[in-house]
Amino acid sequence: MNDRTPECWNLLDDNAAAIARIFGQTIPRPLRELGSERARALANTEAPPEPITPLNQVDQLTMSTRAGAIAARLYRADGATGGDFAPAVVYLHGGGFVLGTLDGADELCRGIAAGSGWTVVSLEYRLAPENPYPAALHDCVDAFAWLIRNAPELGIDPDRIAIAGDSAGGNLAAALCLHRRDAGLPLPRTQILAYPAVDDTFTAPSWTEFADAPLLSAADARWCWEQYVGPNHPGGDQFAAPLRAASLRDLPPALIVTAEVDPLRDDAEAYAARLWRDDVPVILTRYPGVFHGFLSEVTLFPQAKHAIDEICLYLREFAQR
Template sequence: MNRTLWTALLDEESARMAQVLAVALPTPLHTLGLEGVRAFAAPQPPPRLTPIATVRDHHTGEPAVRIREYRPEERASLPAVLYLHGGGFTVGSLDGVDELCRRIAAQAGCAVFSVEYRLAPEHPYPAALDDVRAAYAWLLDDALRLGVDPARIAVAGDSAGGGLAASLCLALREEGRPQPVMQLLAYPAVDDTFSRPSWSDFADAPLLGREDALWFRDQYLGTVGYPQDVLANPMRATTLRGLAPAHIITAEVDPLRDDAEAYAARLAADGVSVTRKRYAGVFHGFFTEVEVYTKAREAVAEACVRLRTAFAG
């Protein structure tokens, strides 16, 4: 699909933002190099539009993992979401998903714990996943002290964070540990073959194109002999049976779209309860931009309904 055709798919808000990005990012993201990518991706001070009762930071594990907690109210036994930000395993921060975590906490009536996992290439695979596993174990083991119901913990993430959430569920199954009550995956990075049609249809899509995704993969996994195991690439799992129920969000104009939807189909085929929603007219990264896109606010609202249902059992 050429640029003219996918440009026509964008809704008014996304088309306007694509024009802004075309000026701010006249060459593909990966051509900026690591420091340039990080400078471009550095978030502005978070808008903090959604009032929340409590925000506090925790540090856990060795090396220490910073986890930011959001509580809509101060009471014991709240359900909880462990949130994993996106950014190609290379960029991204707690501040970049601050407003999103506030909204999830407020709308889903739960505590949200946002994880600042280590980034590649300084900390390649499996460092990020090790941090996520440690954060989940900490949340589960210390749930009562943290005022969280250990039987009502969900995991969520966008893009690379969605891939980490999927990998966490696979790791928990391997360990024989309880699954989360739900995995909420926004356009998750779950495959390393880059072979489905959306990778060619949207190879030069706004913000993230095919070559950008390949560059991010190389930062995370290395350029030679990168890992083939299922925890690096969840689509490689022989079976997805026994994993947590899932809600998978995709964007219409996104190279990752077909991989995420194929993962949803595999979950369903392997007996996992799964819902899927493709949002028309938007491109990769929309889910976290709740102050920018109407579709993002719709997607978050629907995700929070799904979370409330999962928490209710």
């Protein structure tokens, strides 16, 4: 970070501002200047040696897709909701389509499983730029279908599977819902999207207001998008940018979480508004004083704990419907 603190940083609470300064020292150059390999080395988070949230069952899975096998991780809490066949939520990690690992989402998935009683299945989809769009979406679509087929063997109710994700994972979760709706396939029971990347126009006010936000600047977010879709993508594709869909009708109910200081904030909130206008039940919560990526930093942000509690309550209530 340069000597001038961006004005938008004044909206951060003291804790988030301190964390932003630490991140700025850990990742001293913009992601777009580092490139994908160096950015992964600096920014990807490893799981702690001892988990903060212990669970009796954490299993490694391999799922079949059209491009081959992908890794996944299953988390099941004690006394899981639903008896022999529990509801499950498929979780798609963030990272701008370029970064992110199962380990980086490990504590978040543990917290959701422990707090909700739902089984959580976290996917290791392929990353860009080595695997550009639609590779990651194909992985998620195929893995979701695989989970439905194999659910009983895993102690999961195939009729009660939800989808969730943050950032790029939120994009993929929303796109998966659109894909299954348009294909006439059974939909996820609900969708949980944390600051999802849903538009490719980059014109909402937050792209300017929070251009110099911590961790993910507007320029870095656009660079990540370019790695994902490649240089010749025409834009306007609803499965790449779900906000561009002509209609959001008949999609699953949604919980959408946003961060106050985030270039993606207005796009995510516009997606919530579109869902509401198209008669899809939606809950939108903006968390003040924090920046993009806060949800997966469970040990750093009190707001992450509050958001996980909100997600868990939402899932517990949804399981009773």
